[in-house]
Amino acid sequence: MTTLSLTKVNKTFGATHALRDVSFDVAPGERVALLGHNGAGKSTLMKIILGLFDADADTGGVQVVGAAPGSAQARRQVAYLPENVAFHPALTAREQIRYYLRLRGEPVAQADELLERVGLGHAARRRIGTYSKGMRQRVGLAQALIGKPRLLVLDEPTSGLDPVSRREFYAMLDGLAADGASVLLSSHALTEVEARTDRIVILSGGTLVANDSLANLRRSAALPIAIQVTAHRDSIDAVAAELGGTRHNGKMVSLSCSHDDKLARLGQVAALGEVIEDVEVLPPSLEDLYSHFSQRSPS
Numbered sequence: 001m002t003t004l005s006l007t008k009v010n011k012t013f014g015a016t017h018a019l020r021d022v023s024f025d026v027a028p029g030e031r032v033a034l035l036g037h038n039g040a041g042k043s044t045l046m047k048i049i050l051g052l053f054d055a056d057a058d059t060g061g062v063q064v065v066g067a068a069p070g071s072a073q074a075r076r077q078v079a080y081l082p083e084n085v086a087f088h089p090a091l092t093a094r095e096q097i098r099y100y101l102r103l104r105g106e107p108v109a110q111a112d113e114l115l116e117r118v119g120l121g122h123a124a125r126r127r128i129g130t131y132s133k134g135m136r137q138r139v140g141l142a143q144a145l146i147g148k149p150r151l152l153v154l155d156e157p158t159s160g161l162d163p164v165s166r167r168e169f170y171a172m173l174d175g176l177a178a179d180g181a182s183v184l185l186s187s188h189a190l191t192e193v194e195a196r197t198d199r200i201v202i203l204s205g206g207t208l209v210a211n212d213s214l215a216n217l218r219r220s221a222a223l224p225i226a227i228q229v230t231a232h233r234d235s236i237d238a239v240a241a242e243l244g245g246t247r248h249n250g251k252m253v254s255l256s257c258s259h260d261d262k263l264a265r266l267g268q269v270a271a272l273g274e275v276i277e278d279v280e281v282l283p284p285s286l287e288d289l290y291s292h293f294s295q296r297s298p299s
């Protein structure tokens, strides 16, 4: 069974068509990045999944762990982490998580294990008012993990975190996904989701314009691949004459080719033998793909 199933979801606010016929599924254990420019419809879609907004009547369907969004069954299985979490500054993380456990009818003894799991075991008895933003975000994740949710909906979960905290945050998500939880996260930080998610969904002006793995998006976009060839210094003229391309800094030649021509182009480079010092193949980045697909959006 899919964890999340969206079929032709529509949402209008007066004259604003925030979502138009958006359809995609999320499977158990899948990590899906939801991308889109400001106002693309990401938060609206998340709020529909959480049952905070109703989709329009002409929507095909929304199933959250097999139930209607916002129903008691769906709410038990879905966790939400907003971009900016707010907790009582005078409480310790342990007190705060125990409080939420009590509200959810779960044993309060789980608090220590949850905080340990998000890397806050050492600070569990410190007041949240003394925490950094990254630590507060971890308290939010510990709260989201109460009741072992099957779907985690995370709105810009790493915004404002430093690079190390971001990496640690994604490592925690990897562990949760490996245990079978599905993750749907929105982000504007393209480079970090590039490596840490299984599938990319791009919304543009409320319309879904891409929904696939990075590898498949690269194939379907067919954007040029860059090859950077570094020659030994006294050989650069010969290398440039043989390969063409653009010369840089007296040592390097940049080539651009299609996916289908890549191996033939690399063969030409390899045939030059010892005059080549190094070769780097740079596939289109998620940023390139994002611009490509976002611009293709129907108006």
Ligand SMILES: Nc1ncnc2c1ncn2[C@@H]1O[C@H](COP(=O)(O)OP(=O)(O)OP(=O)(O)O)[C@@H](O)[C@H]1O
Residues within 6 Å of the ligand: 013, 016, 017, 018, 036, 037, 038, 039, 040, 041, 042, 043, 044, 045
């Ligand atoms: N409660 C609301 N009332 C009226 N219009 C709304 C409401 N919520 C969202 N919208 C509009 O719907 C569109 C989609 O907004 P949404 O907040 O979903 O975008 P987003 O992709 O989350 O943007 P951001 O990256 O800036 O958070 C926007 O045009 C927004 O102005």
